[in-house]
Amino acid sequence: MQQQELKRLVTQELELGIRIIPDASHLTEGEESGTARVLFLAQGEGEALAAAAAAEGLPAALQREVRSLAARGVFSGRLGQTAAVPTLGLMPGYQAVLLCGLGEAARSEGTDAWRDAGVYAVRAAHGQGLVRLAVPLPRAGRAVCRRRTQALAEGLWLGAYRMPSYARGSGAPQPPALREAVLLAGTAEQDAPGGLEPALRAARAKALAVYAARDLTNLPGNYLVPDTLAGVAQGLAARYGLECTVLDEREIEEHGMGGLAGVGAGSANPPRMAAVRVRGTAGGGEVLGLVGKGITFDTGGISLKKPEGMEEMISDMGGAAVLLGLLHVLGTQQPRDDVVIVIPCAENMPSGTAFKPGDILTVMNGQTIEVLNTDAEGRVVLADGVLYAKQLGATRLIDVATLTGSVLMSFADVATGAVANNEGLLGEVLSAAQRAGEKVWPLPNYPEYHEMLRSSVADIKNAPSKDRWAGCITAGLFIGYFAGETPWVHLDTGGTAWLWSPRGTEPVGGTGVMVRTLAEYIYPEA
Ligand code: BES
Ligand code: MN
Ligand code: ZN
Numbered sequence: 336m337q338q339q340e341l342k343r344l345v346t347q348e349l350e351l352g353i354r355i356i357p358d359a360s361h362l363t364e365g366e367e368s369g370t371a372r373v374l375f376l377a378q379g380e381g382e383a384l385a386a387a388a389a390a391e392g393l394p395a396a397l398q399r400e401v402r403s404l405a406a407r408g409v410f411s412g413r414l415g416q417t418a419a420v421p422t423l424g425l426m427p428g429y430q431a432v433l434l435c436g437l438g439e440a441a442r443s444e445g446t447d448a449w450r451d452a453g454v455y456a457v458r459a460a461h462g463q464g465l466v467r468l469a470v471p472l473p474r475a476g477r478a479v480c481r482r483r484t485q486a487l488a489e490g491l492w493l494g495a496y497r498m499p500s501y502a503r504g505s506g507a508p509q510p511p512a513l514r515e516a517v518l519l520a521g522t523a524e525q526d527a528p529g530g531l532e533p534a535l536r537a538a539r540a541k542a543l544a545v546y547a548a549r550d551l552t553n554l555p556g557n558y559l560v561p562d563t564l565a566g567v568a569q570g571l572a573a574r575y576g577l578e579c580t581v582l583d584e585r586e587i588e589e590h591g592m593g594g595l596a597g598v599g600a601g602s603a604n605p606p607r608m609a610a611v612r613v614r615g616t617a618g619g620g621e622v623l624g625l626v627g628k629g630i631t632f633d634t635g636g637i638s639l640k641k642p643e644g645m646e647e648m649i650s651d652m653g654g655a656a657v658l659l660g661l662l663h664v665l666g667t668q669q670p671r672d673d674v675v676i677v678i679p680c681a682e683n684m685p686s687g688t689a690f691k692p693g694d695i696l697t698v699m700n701g702q703t704i705e706v707l708n709t710d711a712e713g714r715v716v717l718a719d720g721v722l723y724a725k726q727l728g729a730t731r732l733i734d735v736a737t738l739t740g741s742v743l744m745s746f747a748d749v750a751t752g753a754v755a756n757n758e759g760l761l762g763e764v765l766s767a768a769q770r771a772g773e774k775v776w777p778l779p780n781y782p783e784y785h786e787m788l789r790s791s792v793a794d795i796k797n798a799p800s801k802d803r804w805a806g807c808i809t810a811g812l813f814i815g816y817f818a819g820e821t822p823w824v825h826l827d828t829g830g831t832a833w834l835w836s837p838r839g840t841e842p843v844g845g846t847g848v849m850v851r852t853l854a855e856y857i858y859p860e861a
Contacts, residue, residue, distance in 0.1 A: 337600045338557075339540075340426040340554065340558050340563070341563055341567060341570060342570075342858065343565050344547060344550055344551060344567050344570070345567060345570030345573075345574055345640060346565050346574070346594050347543065347546060347547055347550070348408075348543075348629060349361055349492055349495075349510075349539065349542060349543060349546065350495065350512065350514075351457075351491065351492055351495040351513055351514065351515070351517045351538060352514065352516070353488055353491060353492065353516045353517075353518065353535065353538075353787070354515075354517060354518065354535075355472075355517075355520050355531050355532065355535060355541070356517055356518070356519060356520070357519075358519055358520070358521060358796075359428075359469060359519050360586065361505070362428060362469060362517060364400050365822065366767065368430060369430060369464065369465050369466035369467055370428065370429055370430055370465070370466070370467040370468070370469065370476045370510070371419065371427065371429060371430060371431040371432065371433045371460065371463070371465045371467070371468055371469070372429045372431075372432050372433070372468075372469050372471075373432075373433045373435060373456055373468050373469065373470040373471070374387075374388060374391055374393070374420075374432055374434050374435065374453055374837045375435050375436075375449075375456075375468065375470075375471075375473070375678070376412040376434060376435070376436060376437060377412055377436075377437045377438070377439070377442060378411055378412035378413055378414075378438050378558050379403065379404040379411070379412050379671060381401070381403075381405030381406050382402070384401050384402065384405050384410075384411075384412060384491075384824070385398045385399070385401050385402040385405075386478050386505055387536075388401045388749070389472075391471060392810065393426070394425045394426065394433065394784065395442075396425055397420060397422065397425060397426070397432060397511055399764075401420070401429060401486050403518065404418055404434070408619070409434070410434055410436070412436040412437065412438065412449055412453075412742075413435075413436045413438055414436050414437060414438030414440065414448055415436060415438075415451070415455050416435075416436035416441075417433060417434060417435050417436070417455055417456065418433075418434040418435075418513070419432070419433050419434075419463045419465075420433075420434065420461065427564065428471025429464065429469070431465065431571065432458055432633060433456060433460065433463070435452050435455060435456045435459070436452065436455075436795060437449070437452050438732075441744050444479055445771070446482050446483055446485070446770075446771040447486070447503075448484035449473060449483045449487045449490065449771075450486040450487065450490035450493070450772055450840070451490060451839070451840050452487070452490060453486070453487045453488070453489065453490020453491040453492075453493070453494060454490045454491075454493050454494035454538065455494065455840070456468065456470070456490075456491065456494065456515055456546055456718075456839040457490075457491050457494030457495050457516075457781065458494050459738070460513045461498055461512070461513060462567070463769045464511060464698055465783055466511050466513060466514045466515070467514060467515045467516070467517070468491075468515070468516045469516075469517045469519055469521045470487070470491075470516055470517065470518050470519065471518075472484055472518050472519060472520050472521065472531070473487065474486075474521065474679065477502070477530075477619045477832075478549065480531075480846060481530070481534045481816065482534075482539075484518070484534045484535070484821030485534035485535070485537055485538045485680065486532050486538075486772075487518075488518070488534070488535055488538035488539070488542075489541055489542055489769045489851075490666065490723060490730070491516050492538065492542030492546075492561070492842070493542060493545060493840065494538070494840070495512070495513055496546055496549060496842060497512075498549070498553055498842060498844055499550065499844070500545040501509070501818075506806070509681040509769075510804065515662040518531075518535075518739055519669060520546045525693075526791040529544055535855045536667070536668075537539060537668070537858075540663050540664045540667045540854075541663075541664060541850065541851060541854050542669060543663040543664075544660035544661050544663040544664050544847070544850045545660060545661070545847035545850045545851070546654040546662075546754055546758070546847070547571075547656070547659060547662075547663060547847075548653075548657045548659070548845065548847030548850050549562075549656075549842070549844070549846065549847045550712050550845070550846040551567065551656035551660070551845070552649075552650045552652070552653045552656045552832060552833060552844065552846075553649070553650075553845045554649065555649055555846045556631055556632035556648075556649045556682070557647075559631050559652070560603065560604035560605065560631050560681075560682060561589050561599065561602075561604055561606050561607045561622060561629070561631055561680035561681055561682055562605070562607055563631075564607070564609070564629050564631055564652060564659075564678065564680045565581040565607035565608075565658055565678070565680050566581075566839065568581065568611055568659055568662075568676075568678055569581060569609070571611075571659055571662040571663070571666070572611045572662065573663060574666065574668075575663075575665070575666025575667070577612065577613055577662070577665075577670065578611065578612045578613045579609065579610065579612075580609070580610050580801070581607055581608070581609045581610075582607065582608040582609075582663035583605065583607060584599065584605035584606055584607075587608055588597075588608070590632055590699055590723075591697065591699045591701070592608060592679075592719040592722075592723070593696045593697040593698055593699075593719075593854070594679075594704060594715040594716055595608060595679045595682040595696040595698075595715075595716045595719045595720075595721040596637075596716050597683060597690040597694065597696040597706070598630075598681045598683055598709075598712045598716050599677075599681035599682065599713065599716075600681075600688050600689055600692060601637075601683070601684040601685055601686040601689025601690065601692050601716075602681065602682035602684040602686070602687055603684075603686075604631070604682050606679070606680060606681040606682075606716075607679075607680040607681075608677070608678070608679055608680070608720075609629075609640035609676075609677070609678040609718070610675060610676065610677050610678075610721060610723065610724075610727060611664075611676040612672065612673065612674070612676075612727070613665045613666075613670060613674040613675075614669070614673055614676050615669065615670045615671050615672040615673045615674065616669050616670070617671045617672055618670055619672065620672070620730070621672040621673070621675045621730050621731075622672060622673040622675055622727070622729050623670075623673070623675070623729065623730075623732075623733070623857070624674075624675050624677065624716070624721070624724030624727070624728075624729025624730075624732045624733070624821075625658050625661070625674060625676045625677070625724075625727065625732055625733055625734075625735070626654075626658075626676075626677045626678075626679075626717060626720040626721050626724050626734040626735075627652075627654035627655035627657060627658040627659070627676070627678050627720075627734070627735050627736065627851070628651065628652065628653070628654040628655060628679070628713045628717055628720075628731065628734070628735070628736035628737060628738065629652045629654070629655035629678045629679055629680035629681070629716070629837070630648075630651035630652055630680075630681055630682070630683055630713060630716065630737075631649075631651070631652050631680065631681070631682050632649060632651065632682050632684075633648040633651040633683045633710070633712065634648070634683055634684055634685060635685075635709065635710035636683045636685050636689050636690065636709030636710060637681065637685045637686060637689050637690070637691050637692065637709045638692060638708045638710040638711060639710075640710060640768075647737075647833055650737060650739050650833035650844075651683075651713070651739045652680070652737075652834070652847055653735075653736075653828055653832030653833060653845065654734070654735035654736040654737060654826075654849075655678045656832075656845065656846060656847070657735050657828075657832075657848070657849045657850050658676045658678065658735060658853075659676075659678070660847060660850050661676070661850055661853055661854065662676070664850075664854050664857075664858075665857070666858075668858065670856065670857050670858070673728070674857070675727045675728065675729055676722055677720045677721075677723050677724045677727070678720070679716035679717065679719055679720040679723075681712070681844070683709070683710075683712045689709065689749045690704070690706060690709055691709065692706055692707055692708060692709060693706065693707075693791065694706045695793050696715065698718045698722060698817070699719050699722045699723065699726070699797075700720050700722050700817075701794075702718075702794045702795070703793035703794045704793055704794070704795055704796070704797055705790040705793035705795070705796040706793050706796075707777055707796050707797055707798045707800065708797065708798040711797045711798040711810065711813075713736050713737070713810075714738065714795055714797060714810055714813040714814055715738075716816045717734055717736060717738075717817075718813070718814065718817045719815075720734070721734060721814060721817045721818050721823070722817055724770075725799060725818075725819075725821060729821065730821065730822075731757075731760055731821060731822040731823070732758070732818050732821055732822070732824070733760075733764065733823070733824045733825075733826065733853070733856075734823070734824075734825050735824070735826045735828060735849050735853075736814075736826070736827060736828065736829075736834045737793075737827075737828050737829045737833070738810045738825070738827045738828075739806050739807045739810045739815075739827055739829045740806075740829055741752075741803055741805075741806030741810070741829070742807040742827045742829040742830045743808040743829060743830040744806075744807075745778070745807060746776060746830055746831075747830060748830045748831055748835075748838070749830070749831070750774040750775060750776045750830070750831065751773070751774065751775045751776070751806050751825070751827060751828050751830070751831045751848060751849060752775075752776060752777075752811070752826075752827040752829075753765065753775050753776065753777045753778065753824060753825065753826055754777075754778050754780055754807075754811025754812060754814075754815065754824075754825045754827070755777065755823060755824040755825065756780065756815050756817075756818060756822065756823050756825070757822035757823065759778060759822070760823070760824050761824050763856060764824045764826075765777065766855055767853070767855040767856035767859070768851050768852040769854070770855050771851035771854070771855040772851065773833075773848055773849065773850045773851055775852065777827065778807060778808050779808065780811075780812060780815070780833050784805055784808050784809055785812055785816075786810050787799040787801065787804075787805070787809050788809055788812065788813055788816070794816075795813065795816050807827055807829070810827070811825040811827060816855065826849055827854075828848055830847060831846060831848045831849075832845065832846060832848060832849075833845055833846065834846060
């Protein structure tokens with residue numbers, strides 16, 4: 336079973352096909368069953384909506400229907416709103432027109448509304464049993480059109496994501512999945528040679544990355560153990576011809592990675608350290624180190640968690656999942672600078688061989704950690720992760736980790752918390768997040784917080800004694816201690832990597848959040 340899962344994760348493709356054609360006349364005839372024409376509409380009064388429908392060539396009877404839906408308060412173009420209008424033969428080739436609201440934001444140059452509307456369009460299509468969508472592309476100047484098209488395609492693919500189920504099933508017939516979205520390019524600039532294909536390619540790679548991150552995050556702990564997670568890194572690296580090394584438990588000891596060895600010591604599934612290197616185009620010696628927390632299950636260890644909700648801890652490798660997903664992007668679009676991805680993988684279990692409160696662990700540069708709480712395990716494996724990334728040449732560092740529950744106290748499951756030692760790098764990451772439409776918010780790194788980690792018997796302790804005050808900040812700064820002078824940003828997805836119920840455009844379970852931010856950071860102009 337595990338082998339099968341691993342293979343599926345590595346060979347994964349997108350089921351929904353998206354292609355661009357010059358205009359609707361290129362749609363194959365005689366396929367109206369299950370085909371809908373999508374109409375994206377900015378928020379407005381009935382008259383404005385009907386006028387927009389007219390501009391898209393909808394027959395008068397359907398324009399009246401749009402006006403009537405608005406008058407009855409059923410559809411106003413609010414973002415997230417959708418309505419399916421049957422064409423009843425008035426538009427040959429189309430069974431329905433799918434109205435999708437873009438809200439107010441559509442009038443700005445931002446792309447978020449288009450991505451979100453794409454998600455909602457696909458969900459509505461699923462609900463209506465539609466199998467094909469014909470989507471007129473956003474009309475705008477070339478650059479804006481390109482960005483909106485990319486966001487829209489991303490949204491269509493993200494909306495088509497379905498969480499795998501392990502149920503044997505009752506045999507009840509499932510509604511058909513949306514098979515294809517055909518993007519209709521109308522204006523001359525959209526048809527320009529090579530115009531929108533790169534945007535579509537970029538969207539495809541990012542969508543594949545998010546799918547992979549979500550699927551990995553959703554895998555149960557008995558399917559995904561440290562060796563499997565490292566195996567996914569190896570498999571993806573092989574798929575894209577990238578260099579990958581995996582250290583086993585013996586090699587981890589030999590490298591002096593006592594943090595990772597300590598956290599992994601309690602489990603029958605031994606730890607692994609995976610590293611993937613992607614060569615950049617510049618070759619200027621700048622190396623971006625990306626380090627992802629890869630705890631395949633976090634029981635808390637000897638400082639055992641309470642049972643309620645512990646199942647969420649299958650997502651404690653959400654940071655690793657994001658970076659491995661990102662290999663779909665890095666593998667298809669060479670970055671400017673070299674990138675090394677480092678994934679410390681371990682299972683945090685209580686047992687006779689487990690690490691304990693009071694233990695002193697020595698990480699790979701010889702520094703020592705006093706363990707006060709074995710449930711603060713992520714930062715301990717990330718210490719070795721960050722040190723290993725530096726040894727592999729990283730000149731700047733970003734770590735992604737479901738590091739704390741404390742981040743939920745500040746931001747709920749809405750925003751990812753950021754802690755950094757470098758304002759410049761932090762600013763770049765925050766601006767990438769904004770362009771990607773993901774919420775990241777910075778936390779302060781005052782010296783008082785560093786003090787809270789001072790140990791009397793080791794270089795640093797893994798948890799402040801004083802309750803859990805500023806837990807998200809001190810956890811981040813613990814990692815920053817090992818980043819040292821190297822510019823570093825920490826992204827705590829403890830609240831955002833996994834949702835208990837779907838919210839907005841995001842699904843229940845693994846979200847893959849930070850894939851798009853990091854892609855945006857690595858390829859700022861794409
Ligand atoms: N993996 C958890 C953090 C977590 C908890 C993420 C709930 C998502 C949801 C992490 O290893 C942890 O247990 N952190 C503790 C640290 C504390 C013991 C110092 C926390 O934040 O409560
Ligand atoms: Mn923990
Ligand atoms: Zn954890």
